[in-house]
Amino acid sequence: MSLKVYLAGPEVFLANAREQLDRKIALTRAAGLQPIAPGDLSIPPQPTQRELGHAISAIDESMMDRADAIIANLTPYHGLSADSGTCFELGYMCAQGKIAYGYTNVAADMRTRSVALYGNDVHRDASGRLRGPDGLMIEDVDMADNLMLQGGIERRGGRLIIHDAAPEARYTDTTAFEICLRLVAERGALVS
């Protein structure tokens, strides 16, 4: 029985969301896995926008509840870090002890991106911690994003795959995603 994999990421926001989700769904099937993708179900009309948000939240959580694994697209989105909804979903799956993998299409790690955000205006404080001019500490633990994300993945035997995609393909390049699929399929073969 093949593993059911929840495909988390900011693809739902893309202008070509349906096309990109369909590509990822096809690749997942080709890897011998069962895709579970947000955006797959149409949401019934709701009286308010807030209730629409609740309905989508409920559907996405129920999709995760029946998935065996997550592959989270942790490519930075509208800021230093991964899409906030994807971070929530990764935590949600880690708490359930599900198989967790992630990837990012930006090669620069958390420290490098943070230093760039501050235009290189960073310093080490008395205890050796790297900080921006606003005093905020820069995480410097050799990880792609906040340590809860990569730590949650790696401590459960998963991996966070890093790929240096072309800027125009930042949200559509599936190189790293396909590596995750292969690794999850191998994990599935071990547990079946």
Added chain:
Amino acid sequence: MSLKVYLAGPEVFLANAREQLDRKIALTRAAGLQPIAPGDLSIPPQPTQRELGHAISAIDESMMDRADAIIANLTPYHGLSADSGTCFELGYMCAQGKIAYGYTNVAADMRTRSVALYGNDVHRDASGRLRGPDGLMIEDVDMADNLMLQGGIERRGGRLIIHDAAPEARYTDTTAFEICLRLVAERGALVS
């Protein structure tokens, strides 16, 4: 027996992290709750930075595992959305069915902040969805951040409290945090 509350947020990155965490810990005790705060434990030395990250991840997850509730500081951090580690932690606690509350010290909602990020250069597509010039969809469901965060909180009976803090007190103002404490204490009184 008072509820154990995990205090999630970007306070660990502040120049005065210890002071701000101690303030939140004292307020939590004053509300009749038991604080569990990351940064409370010293981390044993590790051979590599990556392993240090794993050790912190393991400790923070174990803190969440023994907490009854989470109050997540979802104030935007280094981008459009909340700190990515805090988003992970909120998802982690929601998956365990724990009591979940959140707050933000920025009053502008997700749509307003997104439109500002694009310098008002947004449009509605053929299906009525709000999009930036890069085609990326702007979430427009009357919420403070991605719908998985606020949906996860509200669908479990929690609330996301919004407070318009002064910019210089964005990460230290505890007005909204104290409202969350009061609400969690009331929930605790109901379940005890």
